[in-house]
Amino acid sequence: MxxxxxxxxxxxxxxxxIGREGQSSARYGAARQPLVPGSCRQxxxxxxxxxxxxxxxxxxxxxxxxxxxxxxxSSALAQDAPDVEQLITFVRWSGVLVSLGVIxxxxxxxxxxxxxxxxxxxxFTSYRLTLQKVESFARFAIxxxxxxxxxxxxxxxxxxxxxxxxxxxxxxxxxxxxxxxxAMIAGVTIxxxxxxxxxxxxxxxxxxxxxxAIGLRSVRIQTLDDAVVTxxxxxxxxxxxxxxxxxxxxxxxxxxxxxxxxxxxxxxxRILKEAMLTSQYVYLARPIAVGVRQMIKDQYVAVHLRLxxxxxxxxxxxxxxxxxxxxxxxxxxxxxxxxxxxxxxQLSAEPLSP
Numbered sequence: 001m002x003x004x005x006x007x008x009x010x011x012x013x014x015x016x017x018i019g020r021e022g023q024s025s026a027r028y029g030a031a032r033q034p035l036v037p038g039s040c041r042q043x044x045x046x047x048x049x050x051x052x053x054x055x056x057x058x059x060x061x062x063x064x065x066x067x068x069x070x071x072x073x074s075s076a077l078a079q080d081a082p083d084v085e086q087l088i089t090f091v092r093w094s095g096v097l098v099s100l101g102v103i104x105x106x107x108x109x110x111x112x113x114x115x116x117x118x119x120x121x122x123x124f125t126s127y128r129l130t131l132q133k134v135e136s137f138a139r140f141a142i143x144x145x146x147x148x149x150x151x152x153x154x155x156x157x158x159x160x161x162x163x164x165x166x167x168x169x170x171x172x173x174x175x176x177x178x179x180x181x182x183a184m185i186a187g188v189t190i191x192x193x194x195x196x197x198x199x200x201x202x203x204x205x206x207x208x209x210x211x212x213a214i215g216l217r218s219v220r221i222q223t224l225d226d227a228v229v230t231x232x233x234x235x236x237x238x239x240x241x242x243x244x245x246x247x248x249x250x251x252x253x254x255x256x257x258x259x260x261x262x263x264x265x266x267x268x269x270r271i272l273k274e275a276m277l278t279s280q281y282v283y284l285a286r287p288i289a290v291g292v293r294q295m296i297k298d299q300y301v302a303v304h305l306r307l308x309x310x311x312x313x314x315x316x317x318x319x320x321x322x323x324x325x326x327x328x329x330x331x332x333x334x335x336x337x338x339x340x341x342x343x344x345x346q347l348s349a350e351p352l353s354p
Contacts, residue, residue: 095153106146186233187216203242250283257305281320286310302340
C-alpha cells in the first residue's frame with residue numbers, strides 16, 4: 001500500500017521523535033517501553049508533576065534558610081553578651097548577709113583596739129609609740145583577713161571567679177604600684193647620679209634641712225625645726241633641689257643688714273667683716289665678703305649689706321648667724337650707724353647758677 005509523500009514525511013518525523021524520547025529515558029535510568037498512544041503527553045505530564053513537587057519541597061527549605069540567616073546575628077550577639085544568670089549563680093546570697101556581719105564586727109574590733117591603744121598610751125607614755133606601731137600592723141592585718149573572708153563567704157570560688165578576682169587584683173595592684181615603681185627607679189638614679197648626699201643641707205619645695213637617709217622609695221630631710229620630711233624620689237628628680245655643701249662639712253652662709261643711706265657705709269662694712277672673722281663658728285679657710293647695694297626696703301631708701309662667710313659645720317649655721325648678728329648690731333649702735341629712715345630735704349628758692 002502506497003502512501004502520499006506527506007504521510008511518509010509525518011511517519012519519519014514521528015519515528016525520529018520516538019527515538020529521541022527513548023534515548024532520554026535510558027539516560028535517566030528509565031526502562032525502554034514500547035510506544036503506546038499518548039506516551040508523549042504522559043511523559044510531559046510526568047515531568048511537569050516532578051518539577052512542581054520539587055518546587056514544593058524546595059519552598060520549606062528556602063524558608064528555613066532565610067529564617068536561619070535572620071536568626072544568626074541574634075545568636076552571635078547572644079554568645080557575645082555576658083550570661084547574667086551564670087554570674088548570679090556565683091554569688092552566695094546567704095553568705096552576703098554573713099559578710100555584712102563580718103564587716104560590722106571588724107569595724108567594731110578596730111574601734112575597740114584604737115580606744116585601748118589610746119588608753120594604754122596615756123597611761124604608759126614611754127610605750128606610746130610602740131603601741132601605735134602595733135596598732136597599725138594589727139589594723140592592716142584585720143583589713144586583709146576581713147576582705148578574704150568576705151570574698152570566700154559571698155562567692156563560690158570556681159575557676160571563673162578566681163580568674164575574675166585575680167584579674168581585678170592585678171589591675172588594682174598595677175595602678176597602685178605605678179608611683180612606687182617610679183620612686184624606686186628614681187632612687188636608683190639618685191644613688192648613681194648623686195645630685196646630693198647624706199648629710200647635705202638642701203632646699204627643696206620650701207623645705208630646708210639636712211639629708212638623713214636616701215632609700216629606694218624616698219629621701220628623709222630633717223629640717224632646722226627638728227621635723228622629719230619624707231619626699232618621694234621621683235619628686236626630687238622632677239623639681240629643683242639646691243645643695244649648700246654637697247658632701248663637705250663647711251657651707252657658705254649669708255646674713256643681710258640694712259642701714260640708712262646717710263650712714264657710714266665703709267665703717268659698717270669693716271664692722272661686719274670683723275664680726276664674722278671673730279666668730280667661733282667661722283671657717284677661716286674660705287674668704288669673707290660683703291656686698292653693698294642701694295634698694296627700697298618697706299618704702300624706705302636703704303643700703304643693703306650682705307655678709308657672706310663659711311660656717312665650719314652645717315649644724316652650726318644658725319649659731320653663726322645669731323653670733324655675728326648680735327655683735328654687729330651692738331657695734332652699729334656704738335658707732336651711731338642707724339637703720340633706714342625717711343629723710344626730708346629742703347630745696348633752695350634761688351635758681352641754679354648756669
